[in-house]
Amino acid sequence: KAGVTQTPRYLIKTRGQQVTLSCSPISGHRSVSWYQQTPGQGLQFLFEYFSETQRNKGNFPGRFSGRQFSNSRSEMNVSTLELGDSALYLCASKFGPGKGTEAFFGQGTRLTVV
Amino acid sequence: QQQVKQSPQSLIVQKGGISIINCAYENTAFDYFPWYQQFPGKGPALLIAIRPDVSEKKEGRFTISFNKSAKQFSLHIMDSQPGDSATYFCAAHQGGSEKLVFGKGMKLTVNP
Numbered sequence: 773k774a775g776v777t778q779t780p781r782y783l784i785k786t787r788g789q790q791v792t793l794s795c796s797p798i799s800g801h802r803s804v805s806w807y808q809q810t811p812g813q814g815l816q817f818l819f820e821y822f823s824e825t826q827r828n829k830g831n832f833p834g835r836f837s838g839r840q841f842s843n844s845r846s847e848m849n850v851s852t853l854e855l856g857d858s859a860l861y862l863c864a865s866k867f868g869p870g871k872g873t874e875a876f877f878g879q880g881t882r883l884t885v886v
Numbered sequence: 887q888q889q890v891k892q893s894p895q896s897l898i899v900q901k902g903g904i905s906i907i908n909c910a911y912e913n914t915a916f917d918y919f920p921w922y923q924q925f926p927g928k929g930p931a932l933l934i935a936i937r938p939d940v941s942e943k944k945e946g947r948f949t950i951s952f953n954k955s956a957k958q959f960s961l962h963i964m965d966s967q968p969g970d971s972a973t974y975f976c977a978a979h980q981g982g983s984e985k986l987v988f989g990k991g992m993k994l995t996v997n998p
Contacts, residue, residue, distance in 0.1 A: 805984055828983040834994035862929050877929030
């Protein structure tokens with residue numbers, strides 16, 4: 773069974789540009805969450821989608837957005853990139869809502885903003 | 887505001903020793919507490935998890951102890967091995983959402 777696939781693995785962008793990251797969840801999983809990981813702030817929740825609907829959102833500016841498609845694949849977009857957006861962006865998939873279901877993480881997309 | 891506090895930040899143990907990681911939380915809405923292991927270049931992988939109505943859970947060499955009244959929980963790694971060298975994160979699931987709140991992580995080094 774394939775795991776969570778995130779593409780691309782690495783990205784280098786310039787300040788002011790925008791970027792789109794992609795996440796393909798495990799087959800059959802319908803819940804996708806996104807996290808930002810930095811050395812200073814650790815792992816922080818960005819947002820979560822289930823059945824193409826954003827159910828929860830973390831405390832990030834509106835430059836961070838996402839969407840989910842009917843096949844459960846998800847994308848997140850960051851517009852007007854800032855140096856501080858450099859981070860590892862992780863996607864996690866779950867079968868569905870609920871505290872007991874395990875969240876599986878992808879390997880992440882390493883974004884560097886120069 | 888850090889909702890889950892993890893300590894220590896780093897730990898060095900000898901092979902065969904016991905590694906202990908502690909976490910504390912304030913939010914009583916947390917209803918599920920997983921631990922994740924992360925190797926360099928990889929995403930976090932779930933190790934073991936516990937619900938607040940259970941005081942202890944053991945899976946192989948990994949044991950979670952949970953103290954609901956003190957709002958604290960800990961991970962014990964018995965017979966630590968060099969292959970356990972990684973960063974460990976405690977997390978808490980926020981009831982009513984799919985949000986996981988993570989501790990800052992602890993880098994474990996197990997010397998052979």
